[in-house]
Amino acid sequence: MSFPVTRMRRLRKTPTIRNVLRDVKISVDDLIYPLFVIHGENTKNPVPSMPEVYQFSIDNLLLEVEKVVKSGLKSILLFGIPETKDALGSGAYVEDGIIQKAVFNVKKEFPDLLVITDVCLCEYTDHGHCGLIDNKQILNDPTLELLAKTAVSHAQAGADIVAPSDMMDGRIAAIRKALDNNGFEDILIMSYSAKYASAFYGPFRDAAGSAPQFGDRNTYQMDPGSSVKQAIMETALDIEEGADIVMVKPALAYMDIIKSICNEFLCPVASYNVSGEYAMVKAAAQKGWLNEKKVVMELMTGLKRAGSDLILTYHALDIANWLQEV
Numbered sequence: 001m002s003f004p005v006t007r008m009r010r011l012r013k014t015p016t017i018r019n020v021l022r023d024v025k026i027s028v029d030d031l032i033y034p035l036f037v038i039h040g041e042n043t044k045n046p047v048p049s050m051p052e053v054y055q056f057s058i059d060n061l062l063l064e065v066e067k068v069v070k071s072g073l074k075s076i077l078l079f080g081i082p083e084t085k086d087a088l089g090s091g092a093y094v095e096d097g098i099i100q101k102a103v104f105n106v107k108k109e110f111p112d113l114l115v116i117t118d119v120c121l122c123e124y125t126d127h128g129h130c131g132l133i134d135n136k137q138i139l140n141d142p143t144l145e146l147l148a149k150t151a152v153s154h155a156q157a158g159a160d161i162v163a164p165s166d167m168m169d170g171r172i173a174a175i176r177k178a179l180d181n182n183g184f185e186d187i188l189i190m191s192y193s194a195k196y197a198s199a200f201y202g203p204f205r206d207a208a209g210s211a212p213q214f215g216d217r218n219t220y221q222m223d224p225g226s227s228v229k230q231a232i233m234e235t236a237l238d239i240e241e242g243a244d245i246v247m248v249k250p251a252l253a254y255m256d257i258i259k260s261i262c263n264e265f266l267c268p269v270a271s272y273n274v275s276g277e278y279a280m281v282k283a284a285a286q287k288g289w290l291n292e293k294k295v296v297m298e299l300m301t302g303l304k305r306a307g308s309d310l311i312l313t314y315h316a317l318d319i320a321n322w323l324q325e326v
């Protein structure tokens with residue numbers, strides 16, 4: 001079993017051999033495209049730190065979703081930017097809130113598209129935290145009821161999957177119970193289960209206007225240096241509480257976590273290729289320092305190889321169009 005009998009280069013001799021032996025493949029079915037929705041009409045605000053990402057008013061969102069559907073993508077994730085914010089994040093759960101209206105309109109026009117909604121308060125609170133606050137503390141238990149209310153309102157608007165991203169303890173159980181009590185036993189929960197307090201969310205907070213107005217998210221999101229055991233425990237708790245799909249976020253600096261979660265659990269695992277990861281690639285590509293298409297496909301291959309069943313990425317529409325080219 002050694003040279004010259006064994007020659008590994010035989011496995012790479014032609015494009016066809018390489019193609020046949022390639023077992024990590026990217027499919028449009030695995031990609032989830034995040035989109036930002038804002039009040040108003042005929043609005044398409046570019047997000048400066050995320051080239052080619054926009055805040056869409058609902059009319060323009062529908063035009064964008066049409067492109068998404070044509071590209072072959074099957075799922076989107078919606079984030080809302082409310083008109084006004086308050087201490088209780090009430091824009092997150094009002095009946096005519098931005099997300100509720102967006103979901104209703106998207107599902108009306110594109111009933112087969114999988115619509116996932118981010119369930120969190122940070123875009124809707126004036127303090128920018130993911131939970132209620134008292135004396136600069138982020139309260140856990142009183143926040144659960146509002147998250148559950150938000151999730152139910154998304155389901156009522158027609159969401160297929162709700163995705164809680166707040167990292168309060170016990171939120172999956174609270175949301176599952178509220179969904180079930182309201183006749184939404186069939187609505188899935190995709191939990192942001194191993195979500196780290198990452199500096200890679202910076203551009204997202206520009207896009208969603210959700211930066212915390214004091215302090216940081218370190219008391220609820222996971223510490224980047226914490227042990228993989230903590231990620232497993234967070235995920236185990238979410239599955240016990242009723243999560244159907246679990247998630248690791250961010251993706252690129254946490255591929256070991258993705259792999260461990262896939263080895264540990266049987267349920268589908270999503271990874272979130274976040275805003276800062278997107279911005280890095282875009283910035284380098286704009287400077288001509290990287291080949292964008294090749295780099296993005298290599299990153300997606302890495303995330304699949306690590307075990308991701310689903311990938312949330314702002315590159316999704318580009319990838320879907322690239323896959324159609326070949």
Ligand code: PBG
Binds near residue numbers: 165200205217275276
């Ligand atoms: C809301 C939320 C955030 C992201 C997804 N949902 C921001 C945060 O936790 O501060 C980040 C997504 C990204 O960076 O692309 N809690």
